[in-house]
Amino acid sequence: MKSLRNFALLIFILAATTSFKYLGTAGKDDFYVIIDKSDYELKVYDAANNWLVTYPVVFGSKDLGDKLVEGDRKTPEGTFHIVAKRPHAKWERFLSIDYPNAESYQKFNERKAQGIIPANAKIGGSIGIHGTWPHEEFAVDLYQNWTMGCVSTKNEYIDKLFDVLPVGTRVIIQR
Structure with missing residues (x-):
């Protein structure tokens, strides 16, 4: 199992730094992602x-x-x-996350009960990680927030993430 993880790590590093495409079979627990909103960064870690x-x-x-x-x-x-x-016609690739999940609904309902949000408010959905509009990757370089709540990165990076991160990968979004 350890040699498989080392192989997956090597393949990920190659995919992240070159045009090499990941051809292996990573499991959902081989990697995890931390998105830090205050630093405008997405970091990928291995299981170790x-x-x-x-x-x-x-x-x-x-x-x-x-x-x-x-x-x-x-x-x-x-x-x-x-x-x-899935591929996306506007934003290169789309990695859909399970928002809203149980944690999201709990916070949403607590905020409703506290009167922080209106009683008739809806929670929303369709959140993911995706690329940018064609020829508009400068938005990432300039830290221009433009999405409807999704996380966006340059198309070359979303292509690499799409190739390597399997469905089931944990994504932690924090501030």
Whole structure:
């Protein structure tokens, strides 16, 4: 098992630093992702907590707070998992995460009960990690938040993440 992880680590490093495409079979627990909103960074770690690569990212709103309601353009915070991967006509590739999950609903319902958000508010959905519009990767370089709550990075980086991270990979979004 350890040699398989070492092989997966080597393949990930090659995929992250070259145009090499990952051809192996990584398991959902071989990697995890931490997205730090305050640093505008997405970091990938292996199962042994070794840092592998960091990519710059941007979000929705300039307000980096936790997502409250549908349409607020904020990126949710918490622990999620990649639930689907697909090519995307506008943003290169799309790694869908399981927002809203049980943790998200719990925070949402507590905020409703406290009157922080309206009783008729909706939680939203369709959050993921994706690329940028064609020829607009400068938004990532300039830290221009433009999404509806998703995490966006350069297309070359989303291609590498798409090739390596399997469905089921844990994604932690924090501030």
